[in-house]
Amino acid sequence: MKYIIIGAVAGGASTAARLRRLDEKAEIILVEKGEYISYANCGLPYYIGDVIKDRDKLFVQTANSFNERFNIDVRPMTEAISIDSNLKSVQLFNSSTGANYSETYDKLVLAPGAIPIVPPLKGINLPGIFTVRNVKDTDLIKAAVQQLTMKHATVIGAGFIGLEMMENLHHLGLDVTLIERADQVLPPVDFPIAAILQNDLVEKGIDLKLNSSVVGFSKSANNRLIVEIESSPSLETDLVILSIGVKPNAKLAVDANLKIGDFGGILVNEFMQTTNPFIYAVGDAIEFKHPITKKSTTSFLAGPANKQGRICANNIVFGNTNSYLGSINTAIVKVFNHTVATAGLSVKQLVANNIPHLVSTVFGGSHAGYYPGSEQLAIQLAFSPKSGALLGAQVAGNKGVDKRIDILSLLIQQNGTVTDLCEFEHAYAPPFSSAKDPINMAGFAAENMLNDMVEVYYWDNITDFSKDEFLVDVRTSLEFKKGRICSAINIPLDSIRERLNEFPKNQRISIYCQAGLRGYLAQRILSQNGFQVRNLSGGYRLWKECTDALNATQQLEKT
Helix, strand or coil: CEEEEECCCHHHHHHHHHHHHHCCCCEEEEECCCCCCCECHHHHHHHHCCCCCCHHHHECCCHHHHHHHHCCEEECCEEEEEEECCCCEEEEEECCCCCEEEEECCEEEECCCEEECCCCCECCCCCCEEECCCHHHHHHHHHHHCCCCCCEEEEECCCHHHHHHHHHHHHCCCEEEEECCCCCCCCCCCHHHHHHHHHHHHHCCCEEECCCCEEEEEECCCCCEEEEECCCCCEEECEEEECCCEEECCHHHHHCCCCECCCCCEECCCCCECCCCCEEECHHHEEEECCCCCCEECCCCHHHHHHHHHHHHHHHHHCCCCCCCCCCCCEEEEECCEEEEEEECCHHHHHHCCCCCEEEEEEEECCCCCCCCCCEEEEEEEECCCCCEEEEEEEEEECEHHHHHHHHHHHHHCCCEHHHHHHCCCCCCCCCCCCCCHHHHHHHHHHHHHCCCCCEECHHHHHHCCCCCEEEECCCHHHHHHCCCCCCEECCHHHCHHHHHHCCCCCCEEEECCCCHHHHHHHHHHHCCCCCEEEECCHHHHHHHHHHHHHHHHHHHHC
16 A cells, blocks of 8 residues: 655654554655654744754654654655546655656545735735744744844734743743734633733733734834834834734645635544545644534644544554544643643633533632642633533643643543532642642532522623622622722621621622632522522632733723
């Protein structure tokens, strides 16, 4: 058998290596348009920022080492020009030698990846404007930031890569402006979680411009770049990083008349097979059925791409026996003192897809509070109001974010419920967790909502309060004096039973505490005494994070 794989980074290299492990006798050709194969593109921002100092550490394999280990014909600097699916052949062009030739195949795998979105703006091709997608991009940026005249950088796009680039440029000592068209950083997550990160960026002195669209670029009299922003003053900068997203690189598939999905990716079935039975596809270039929405979707993550490669190779060698269940886009990013992670669908996505859901937010310690170094985590869950099935999860904090999101991701993939979280058994010792882990606490809060044990309201509902609303802060008087919400009165939790006569029976009572737990306890006391009461999800802390982020954004827009 003869296999050709087009694209030699995560998905393609994984497919090729698995094919060899399964079939020692097959002829395998691995084609890569660029100079390098199997490199860690997720590590590129950290090499630019000198966190990773050795450039060679970025390369998992070279063409020579891959060939020696797997006996695979690796062809870098070779571009696939076209596919003739009738003749089962690929037209190839070697940019080093100028050779133009064709190769036949028994099975073909497309793994061409994604390409950066570069809008057709005025001046978009000026020197000093870069994308971050491959080693060549990285080398150019690295050379630019090492110039002594480099003082200021502008990053356009506050998604995962944009935030990593912003942090690493700041790490090099540059002043950084971060521009985002949306009204929050990290658009894939929901605002309450993004707000926690957003406040940290402002504290670190990042010039954050939200609700801002770049409309063009030009050069100043002193040869600096001018970034032109719609409805805002232009700014001068020395370097621009475009990080506004990527799109599937599906040109080969389009020209070969393979079916393309709603997002421009190569449509594959559960076996990673395209609409041509002899052509498979993996990685950033594909579209597949989302496990929750059941609609076509994409994933631009290295983890899914590697897993797709393994499944694809299994199906090529053994027949279509190994199903790919899809990706829920589990992702994580570290920015300064905060880590934010997400799995499954955000609340925004659930709303857009008309999927019924409930949302709960809790705070908990990364490990036992009495053991030194414990830090707070925020955990947001979205779940089905009928079955309690987990639909999405987001975690923000510092220590322990990664292990919590991995647990939540696995449960989402396995159709787990909030009750599963309540019963989740974790390894406990004070340096690592609490007897009731924040994961358990998130499950408890969600299950209480599911079972109608508590009615909640959210930070942004406070602006909808009527004059008849009775707002009560159940924290201690000392906490209350440090800050409160609107015109709340203070009736501490431990004095509620003695002060029941102060609560009105003919009004809805809205209560809050610092993070939600004491509010829940107060709600249980009051509801069992005949009061109509609801508790603020995430408490005063989440409300303050969100309102601080909004106020900071409004202040930045004024300046």
